[in-house]
Amino acid sequence: MSQNIESVLHETRVFPPPAAFTQMAALKTREEYEALHKRSVADPEGFWAEQAEGLAWFAKWNRVRNWDNPPFAKWFEGGRLNASFNCLDRHLATRGDKLALLWEGEPHGVNGREDKRSFTYRQLHAEVCRFANVLKAQGVKPGDTVALYMPLVPELAIAMLACARIGAVHSIIFGGFSAPALVDRITDASSTVVVTADGGWRRGAVVPLKATVDEALKSTPTVKSCIVYKRTGQSVDMVAGRDLWWHDLMANASPECPAAELDSEHPLFILYTSGSTGKPKGILHSTAGYLLGAQLTSRYVFDLREDDVYWCTADIGWVTGHSYVVYGPLSNGATVLMYEGAPNHPSTDRFWDLVERYKVTIFYTAPTAIRAFMKWGEAEPAKHDLSSLRLLGSVGEPINPEAWMWYHRVIGGARCPIVDTWWQTETGSIAITPLPGVTPTKPGSATFPFFGIDAAVVDDKGNELPHGQGGFLVIRQPWPSMLRTLWGDAERFKDVYWKRFASMGYYLAGDGAVRDADGYFWILGRIDDVLNVSGHRLSTMEVESALVAHEAVVEAAVVGFSHEIKGEGVAAFVTLGAGRDKTEALKDALKKHVRDTIGAIAAPDQIHFTDALPKTRSGKIMRRLLRDVANGVESKGDMSTLEDLNILAKLREDED
Numbered sequence: 001m002s003q004n005i006e007s008v009l010h011e012t013r014v015f016p017p018p019a020a021f022t023q024m025a026a027l028k029t030r031e032e033y034e035a036l037h038k039r040s041v042a043d044p045e046g047f048w049a050e051q052a053e054g055l056a057w058f059a060k061w062n063r064v065r066n067w068d069n070p071p072f073a074k075w076f077e078g079g080r081l082n083a084s085f086n087c088l089d090r091h092l093a094t095r096g097d098k099l100a101l102l103w104e105g106e107p108h109g110v111n112g113r114e115d116k117r118s119f120t121y122r123q124l125h126a127e128v129c130r131f132a133n134v135l136k137a138q139g140v141k142p143g144d145t146v147a148l149y150m151p152l153v154p155e156l157a158i159a160m161l162a163c164a165r166i167g168a169v170h171s172i173i174f175g176g177f178s179a180p181a182l183v184d185r186i187t188d189a190s191s192t193v194v195v196t197a198d199g200g201w202r203r204g205a206v207v208p209l210k211a212t213v214d215e216a217l218k219s220t221p222t223v224k225s226c227i228v229y230k231r232t233g234q235s236v237d238m239v240a241g242r243d244l245w246w247h248d249l250m251a252n253a254s255p256e257c258p259a260a261e262l263d264s265e266h267p268l269f270i271l272y273t274s275g276s277t278g279k280p281k282g283i284l285h286s287t288a289g290y291l292l293g294a295q296l297t298s299r300y301v302f303d304l305r306e307d308d309v310y311w312c313t314a315d316i317g318w319v320t321g322h323s324y325v326v327y328g329p330l331s332n333g334a335t336v337l338m339y340e341g342a343p344n345h346p347s348t349d350r351f352w353d354l355v356e357r358y359k360v361t362i363f364y365t366a367p368t369a370i371r372a373f374m375k376w377g378e379a380e381p382a383k384h385d386l387s388s389l390r391l392l393g394s395v396g397e398p399i400n401p402e403a404w405m406w407y408h409r410v411i412g413g414a415r416c417p418i419v420d421t422w423w424q425t426e427t428g429s430i431a432i433t434p435l436p437g438v439t440p441t442k443p444g445s446a447t448f449p450f451f452g453i454d455a456a457v458v459d460d461k462g463n464e465l466p467h468g469q470g471g472f473l474v475i476r477q478p479w480p481s482m483l484r485t486l487w488g489d490a491e492r493f494k495d496v497y498w499k500r501f502a503s504m505g506y507y508l509a510g511d512g513a514v515r516d517a518d519g520y521f522w523i524l525g526r527i528d529d530v531l532n533v534s535g536h537r538l539s540t541m542e543v544e545s546a547l548v549a550h551e552a553v554v555e556a557a558v559v560g561f562s563h564e565i566k567g568e569g570v571a572a573f574v575t576l577g578a579g580r581d582k583t584e585a586l587k588d589a590l591k592k593h594v595r596d597t598i599g600a601i602a603a604p605d606q607i608h609f610t611d612a613l614p615k616t617r618s619g620k621i622m623r624r625l626l627r628d629v630a631n632g633v634e635s636k637g638d639m640s641t642l643e644d645l646n647i648l649a650k651l652r653e654d655e656d
Contacts (some may be wrong), residue, residue, distance in 0.1 A: 197209050203345045
């Protein structure tokens, strides 16, 4: 049976870049982009050698690309540099007094409490050097791994840049993970030091980070010391000989620490992603190639300018935070806003209040957040002056066209280009994206590949498919910011990403995609999320987009369930807009809407109304839990990343 995915959603709206934006943009014409992209694929060594001149090197490379032993790539062999130096030291002479970080804590403005800090590049450099000296005093050497499990505070960025400064490998573990998840990640990486905080703020409550670490450290023999940043001030247990306060260690640490001159391929960080087997995969990124990808995409995709205030809402615990809160913007000398907490605390206009007060110019967030904003209503952003915004971005999953249109109209005032970006932890940096001064955008399409990305849509034999046919998204040649391997598991690295198309050397992204008649890429979601209905392979994303296009719906998640006739039926979990009644008539209307929009084959067999969908703290919908509900089976496996267990319980109650 064919493995191709039938693409059934058709979007015809096109938005050219605003002329005023293009006039000021770093890249101004489609021809300019196409010439650069063509060269980046045809002559990668020449192209990337030129681009790498934008980094600060201690010693230049002697070979740009080594693809002699695929799938193990090496870039800029023989070169020596340091990521922390590129983010800090190189700016001191020209931008030393420029703001690098603006930070606001969640409790700001609650009970009259001010909770904000800022750091110039010079100040941030001094703090990073101090903590680098702290780590060295704890015996951390180049190549050692350090686990960071912290709230979204400046000290997390300081700790990761300090690790990079001395050649330690940072492994950031998102602050929503449980103790067992910590054990798995600390043990797999053999981390010797854990850096954490007493707690963090989330929707007005304290997340007890230190208590979770204490539980985990009962089962992590490699850890010698635990450094604790005092964030919330609540009482925590401090184990003598192991636990140390951040402020005590920093008090006498020197603000001078030369950056280590590291090999281009020196490991920079490990970041764990969930694996289908349950064992997390430790994605390994090295220094030069990753940093170049983060720097170049930040510059061109966000069209960074010297006076921008740039806000990526991601937590640093995810790769988006690594690349587009820290390494990408700071290596370009940008001013970055960080916010610790939830978008709806103390009220649902918190993000727009931040945009107004800090005069944010670039705003980069996830489709799941945009759909939450839609649910909360247009009145919330309307309370605030959002005229400082000049560019919007989307990241994390495909954005459905109606959410794109709402974002464009309500947040961007119909004047801001939207860069809808596709990339992964594995790609390291943005891989498919509009360029805001160049690319006419289509709501829901990631548009075209970035420089060096030779992307294609292929069938299960690796043959490129005609435009209009959905299939596997692949990248056909190596690129600098690609993952190097899975930490300690080279065979799994080969099996997961390269085995299916090994003879061709194609990287398998794990996503489905289709190119339209104009060559635009449309991401169809994870291959695992494809529905197989009566022999038709359908993308869940397209069915979800059709549902959200109905005026009553603000968010939808679609999964398959066992169906004795079709093989797999379509179950839709739908969140309605304010004031909408959950009626059988509306269920019938939604089924008809999908039937009319896509076709009878995609019409949901089940529709479940829910006030919220089960999501991780990063905003990803946990579809496996929805599949369990649709199939009427008990949910098993790790649910530690689920933000609100009550949502799952409520869904099950509604089914009883």
